[in-house]
Amino acid sequence: MKSDELFALLRRRGVLWPSAEIYGGAQGLYDYGPLGVALKRRLEEAWAAWFVGLSHDYHVIEPAEILPEAVVRASGHLENFTDPEVTCESCHSAFRAETILEKVRPEGVDGLSPAQIGEIVSANHLKCPTCGSLALSVPRPFNLMFGMDFGVTGRERAYLRPETAQGSYLSFARMWDVGRRALPLGIAVIGKAYRNEIAPRQVLFRMRSFTQAELQIFFDPAGFPVPFDRVREETLPMLRVDRRERGEETPESVRAGALVESGGLPEFYVYHLVHTLRFFRDVLGYPADRLRLFEKSDAERAFYNRLQFDVEVRLDSLGGYKELGAVHYRGDYDLSRHSQGSGKDLSVHPTGKEPLLPHVLELTFGVDRNVWGLADLHLSREGERTLWKLPSYLAPVAVGVFPLIGKEHAPYALALTDELAALGITAQYDDGSSIGKRYARMDEVGTPFCVTVDGETLADGPAKDSVTLRHRDSRTQERVPRSELAARMAPSLRPPRPSRA
């Protein structure tokens, strides 16, 4: 489905719409409606069940969304999140200063002030790559963070967090103290991050306020033990730098074991690549042939990452592979920067070992992007029928409950709806229009089950107190006693957990 068509469908069903719509919308901001919230929460729960479930020592926290200036100075965001831009006065093209200065200053522009960059531009008579004019402006700094006054004096500055990860680093020392004081220690955050994007585009793909789910795993750089034999034979769709340089777009299937033996990747890293891939493929149900693990080159990687593979998924609505998650090996960059910035020694002393500064493996997941991904990959039109084949445990509504004949069966169906809801199964009652339309409505929002109360349910006989249970994808029906209904549905409504060694 095309992006427009998909968005129209989601908007009509109350999944998602532009923020401040009555004022014409605000670029890069979107609101979730009732179904969208339900889907997003289930997605977040499924993420947490899977990734936080990787170890007993992984925990979810909820840090503040506002970061004092000292934090973003130490993290490097104040400096590096700024992208100096040079514009051509003649043709109005805009370029990153780094691109313009590439030839005369291959070491990059980090640490240079806008004025210094301007001097280099004019001293070297650099021309606009588009029109050849010499009229290049002094760069204007553009920071992607939203800044704000903090406190009453107006002298203090603070910023909306540009990534949720910082809260985990700031809380590491506290988490060490309140926990088992053992590595690896995992800290997960699910929450909003904010970036003042230059050009928000493609609906949920570049937003100014978006939800990330990130797990930071702190581990001893001398060893991160993982049960690698359990994943050794798994094959991964790899697109590594060497193949990319030959112009390849499609991944090749590589054994996890081979990535370690001859691919130069550490076991712990490949182990987490496997679990990340499994999440996308087995938990979210993305088709395996649409996934690839895209290795970022030295030049493309964020400066603090030693290894970076993006999980990319091919989406028809956006015309290609899109990054929906990533696995970053950040080394000790974050803890060492915050040690320096705060003056607190963040190294730890595990029992029986020398003090050490942990390294960080970061597993990131774009929640909104995957809401879109779930729509793109599972929502389709089959003739007249619109069907959203969401995994059952992600569906906003688990079961629709209908009276076959409105007047006669409504009380029973309403009571059954309440009973299922009380058992924690999201049930929605519907007696509108015809039975066929009710099924169709449920198909469109991905509801895996529908239950219909009919004459047999109420009549004395062998089928008394049984209802028909209809399955979304096959449209098949079976007769199920009311007492067994919840137990029949419950297993498929729980998100999978990883198998642990």
Add this chain to the structure above:
RNA sequence: GCGGGCAUAGUGUAGUCUGGUUAUCACAUAGGCUUGCCAAGCCUAUAACCCGGGUUCAAAUCCCGGUGCCCGCACCA
């Protein structure tokens, strides 16, 4: 930011070039009748010209500005 295109009920659209009736049709939504296990039928109702300014007796239609969306370029720590 640059260039090009687009903007009419909840959704998809006709009408715009060539200004002039009560703005077209379908689906969706709500209510009623009928039916009773896969979007059936009939009746009724709700509902729109992106915003602001200009030209004109008269603007959905022409002009200017703004906003938003789409495509390409650039950007995406």
